[in-house]
Amino acid sequence: MASITLFQNATHRNILLEDFGRGQAVQANQHLIVHDGAGMILDPGGHRVYTRAMSESTALLGDGELKLIFFSHQDPDIIAAANGWLMTTEATAWISTLWIRFVPHFGLDQLVIDRLKAIPDEGMRLDLAGSELLVLPAHFLHSPGNFQVYDPVSKILYSGDLGASFGMDYQEVRDFGAHIPYMEGFHRRYMASNKVLRAWADMVRGLEIDTIAPQHGAFFHGKEMVRQFIDWCAELSAGVDILPPFRIPR
Numbered sequence: 001m002a003s004i005t006l007f008q009n010a011t012h013r014n015i016l017l018e019d020f021g022r023g024q025a026v027q028a029n030q031h032l033i034v035h036d037g038a039g040m041i042l043d044p045g046g047h048r049v050y051t052r053a054m055s056e057s058t059a060l061l062g063d064g065e066l067k068l069i070f071f072s073h074q075d076p077d078i079i080a081a082a083n084g085w086l087m088t089t090e091a092t093a094w095i096s097t098l099w100i101r102f103v104p105h106f107g108l109d110q111l112v113i114d115r116l117k118a119i120p121d122e123g124m125r126l127d128l129a130g131s132e133l134l135v136l137p138a139h140f141l142h143s144p145g146n147f148q149v150y151d152p153v154s155k156i157l158y159s160g161d162l163g164a165s166f167g168m169d170y171q172e173v174r175d176f177g178a179h180i181p182y183m184e185g186f187h188r189r190y191m192a193s194n195k196v197l198r199a200w201a202d203m204v205r206g207l208e209i210d211t212i213a214p215q216h217g218a219f220f221h222g223k224e225m226v227r228q229f230i231d232w233c234a235e236l237s238a239g240v241d242i243l244p245p246f247r248i249p250r
């Protein structure tokens with residue numbers, strides 16, 4: 001598998017880095033946005049993928065520079081290598097204000113701690129060399145402090161754990177119905193409820209989306225595929241909707 005360019009024009013490129021995940025650890029995608037030589041890495045991953053994700057993004061950036069690091073939430077497959085990324089670049093790293101005081105437990109050097117920045121609960125906009133990126137609230141999908149990124153140039157929605165799929169051997173969803181079994185169990189157990197899935201669906205229906213790119217598994221491309229995914233989320237019962245009663249283990 002090689003890196004996949006999801007979008008490209010004269011000044012802007014969106015790259016899905018090669019799947020570096022192997023063995024026991026969950027498969028994870030790393031995404032790079034390059035605008036006018038400035039780079040943004042999304043959910044860069046843990047220690048297992050750090051060396052290769054770093055060298056790959058450095059090669060793709062060429063003479064450019066990594067400016068922004070985005071962490072959708074606090075899970076180890078996203079932030080475990082935060083110190084390495086901050087120590088080897090001048091980038092600022094962004095994570096929910098709920099998690100800002102937890103990340104230093106992974107071991108953040110004093111030299112870089114000021115470059116870890118909090119995203120307010122309502123979301124924000126980030127500037128990548130003049131290209132504006134929307135940081136959208138997507139709380140409880142699954143983390144209580146969780147964000148997604150929408151890139152208006154490429155019309156890609158980076159959806160983090162929402163839309164994650166596991167166990168298939170393809171990188172792009174071609175048949176939505178056939179794809180459901182690879183994501184259903186995860187979404188029912190990890191996503192908080194139908195109420196929050198609907199709130200998300202209502203928000204993103206207001207965006208023009210060509211591609212939904214999750215942090216795990218295959219991406220959804222094309223307006224019809226995107227629509228099917230959003231509709232599926234809006235109808236899904238998940239989390240506390242279907243939680244069985246707790247029992248004391250025997």
Ligand code: FE
Nearest residue numbers: 073075142161
């Ligand atoms: Fe997660």
